[in-house]
Amino acid sequence: MHEEYGGVVPELASRDHIRRLIPLLERVLVEAACHRSDMAAIAYTSGPGLAGALLVGASFAEALAQTLNISALPVHHLEGHLLSPLLGKSPPEFPFIALLVSGGHTQLMRVAEVGEYELLGESLDDAAGEAFDKTAKLLGLGYPGGPALAALAMKGTAGRFKLPRPMLNSGDLAFSFSGLKTAVLTIVRSRSLDEADKADLAAEFQEAVAEVLATKAIAACRKHRLSRLVVAGGVGANLRLRERLDAAMAKFGGKVFYPELELCTDNGAMIAFCGAQRLLRGMVPESRGGAFAVRPRWPLNELAQAF
Amino acid sequence: MRLLAFETATRRLSVALWLDGELLQRSADMPNSGSEVLLPWTHELLAEAGISLQQLDGIAFGAGPGGFTGLRLACGVTQGLAWGLNIPVAPVSTLQALALAAGDGDTWAVLDARMNEVYAATYRVAGDGVTELTAPVCSPPAVLPAPTFSVGTAVGDGFAAYPELQQRAPGLTVCPDQWPTATAVARIGARIFANGGGVTAAEAQPVYVRDKVALTTAERLARGGVR
Numbered sequence: 194m195h196e197e198y199g200g201v202v203p204e205l206a207s208r209d210h211i212r213r214l215i216p217l218l219e220r221v222l223v224e225a226a227c228h229r230s231d232m233a234a235i236a237y238t239s240g241p242g243l244a245g246a247l248l249v250g251a252s253f254a255e256a257l258a259q260t261l262n263i264s265a266l267p268v269h270h271l272e273g274h275l276l277s278p279l280l281g282k283s284p285p286e287f288p289f290i291a292l293l294v295s296g297g298h299t300q301l302m303r304v305a306e307v308g309e310y311e312l313l314g315e316s317l318d319d320a321a322g323e324a325f326d327k328t329a330k331l332l333g334l335g336y337p338g339g340p341a342l343a344a345l346a347m348k349g350t351a352g353r354f355k356l357p358r359p360m361l362n363s364g365d366l367a368f369s370f371s372g373l374k375t376a377v378l379t380i381v382r383s384r385s386l387d388e389a390d391k392a393d394l395a396a397e398f399q400e401a402v403a404e405v406l407a408t409k410a411i412a413a414c415r416k417h418r419l420s421r422l423v424v425a426g427g428v429g430a431n432l433r434l435r436e437r438l439d440a441a442m443a444k445f446g447g448k449v450f451y452p453e454l455e456l457c458t459d460n461g462a463m464i465a466f467c468g469a470q471r472l473l474r475g476m477v478p479e480s481r482g483g484a485f486a487v488r489p490r491w492p493l494n495e496l497a498q499a500f
Numbered sequence: 501m502r503l504l505a506f507e508t509a510t511r512r513l514s515v516a517l518w519l520d521g522e523l524l525q526r527s528a529d530m531p532n533s534g535s536e537v538l539l540p541w542t543h544e545l546l547a548e549a550g551i552s553l554q555q556l557d558g559i560a561f562g563a564g565p566g567g568f569t570g571l572r573l574a575c576g577v578t579q580g581l582a583w584g585l586n587i588p589v590a591p592v593s594t595l596q597a598l599a600l601a602a603g604d605g606d607t608w609a610v611l612d613a614r615m616n617e618v619y620a621a622t623y624r625v626a627g628d629g630v631t632e633l634t635a636p637v638c639s640p641p642a643v644l645p646a647p648t649f650s651v652g653t654a655v656g657d658g659f660a661a662y663p664e665l666q667q668r669a670p671g672l673t674v675c676p677d678q679w680p681t682a683t684a685v686a687r688i689g690a691r692i693f694a695n696g697g698g699v700t701a702a703e704a705q706p707v708y709v710r711d712k713v714a715l716t717t718a719e720r721l722a723r724g725g726v727r
Contacts, residue, residue: 197716197717197718198714198715198716198717199716199717199720202713202714204568204713204714205713205714207568207572208706208708211572211575211576211579211705211706212705214576214579215579215583215701215702216702218583219702229583229584244569245568245569245572248535248569248572248573248576249572249576250576251535251576252535252538252572252573252575252576252577252580253576253577253579253580253583254580255535255539255577255580256539256576256577256578256579256580256581256584257580257581257583257584258580259539259542259543259553259580259581259584260553260554260580260581260584260585261584481540482539482540482543483538483539483540483542483543484535484536484537484539484540485535485536485539486535486536487535
């Protein structure tokens with residue numbers, strides 16, 4: 194839907210959400226052979242994200258919870274991503290280091306327990322996924338072009354073009370990706386690129402992102418003496434990133450845990466799982482008589498204060 | 501018949517409870533905080549009437565046109581309640597609710613749509629019956645067609661935002677400080693249900709009227725924009 198606009202239009206996304214919510218819910222209940230009265234609580238994303246889209250889920254969930262006399266559980270979108278590898282076949286034990294890479298975030302976190310997250314470092318500008326999408330646009334791959342860029346990179350050779358590895362040796366766990374995109378722009382403007390050139394440039398771009406992400410993720414594990422690394426978010430599906438992370442972690446004597454592929458992108462299952470974990474631990478916010486609020490901006494390290 | 505009604509298309513938020521013609525209402529001028537009051541007010545009204553959510557027969561909501569976020573707030577809460585209770589929904593035009601507030605006669609209902617435009621429609625009101633004469637449009641006030649009637653009411657904050665509109669229909673009594681209310685939505689909704697109308701929770705959707713909310717890449721390029 195957003196492709197012809199060259200990006201997500203918040204108003205159109207919100208309109209789409211309120212059309213699809215009930216049909217999707219009814220389908221899920223049929224597939225799960227559940228009745229509405231079987232629900233123990235309703236988890237929903239209350240932030241961070243697009244205010245209009247958040248409000249659709251929040252208003253529906255809060256109202257529905259009132260009719261069933263059950264709790265509505267506001268969930269932090271990133272907490273959903275963080276815990277999504279726990280839904281896999283061989284889930285990691287706590288504590289672990291989490292690398293969260295999506296179109297909106299690039300963060301390293303130390304996860305001690307459900308609800309206990311410490312931010313170790315994050316991108317100072319563009320998120321890794323955003324850099325993928327913007328670079329794809331520069332190479333004429335449309336929107337959202339991240340996966341198309343990764344596919345093109347498979348056909349190319351990294352190293353023929355030289356791109357920087359931003360902040361690789363900064364000594365901390367911060368990232369920066371906007372310069373990488375600018376470096377690609379400079380090359381695109383300086384000469385005309387044939388298909389083979391574009392593939393090589395895509396491969397070099399992907400290599401640069403994967404190298405920085407992998408190096409810093411391992412550095413975080415080393416610093417906190419943890420051998421379990423969890424990777425979540427849409428960019429976590431990138432195969433080259435996975436290769437580099439697996440190799441580096443194996444050398445370090447650790448293991449990388451990924452969510453199932455279909456749980457890498459934004460999904461409701463991870464929010465349901467998050468809500469279930471909180472419900473099991475009695476981490477249920479006090480009811481305010483149905484009053485609710487969404488939080489378009491919500492730093493994850495403020496999560497503890499919500500409960 | 502017991503109906504709950506919401507109207508949040510403008511800065512004036514309201515919730516009403518209709519009990520066989522008797523009406524209870526909560527309302528306040530509080531843009532951007534509807535999510536804090538809609539359900540708490542609902543519980544207050546139900547407690548006042550001594551009934552529970554489960555005793556409701558239907559829900560009416562102001563479907564628009566109006567502020568997009570407000571429309572979806574009322575719609576989302578309506579969908580959640582109606583789906584959970586398994587009861588029908590009556591989507592009510594916000595402009596009809598505004599016209600009803602003006603009383604009997606022919607009415608030109610105009611709401612400020614921001615961005616130098618208004619939402620407008622004309623109606624004939626008789627009691628709780630509102631007949632649409634011309635359908636809602638979103639238009640710059642300068643090119644908005646004047647109503648065909650010369651006696652009646654001009655209602656809505658569109659006339660406060662664009663006083664020059666009043667000169668287009670000099671015979672009409674202007675009421676720029678009337679608002680669409682949940683009480684009016686409930687009265688219209690009750691008639692919809694009494695006539696066998698109503699939709700499922702999933703079919704309850706906002707009516708935005710303003711549908712052009714972004715330019716496609718092709719349109720931006722055609723206007724000399726960049727990719």
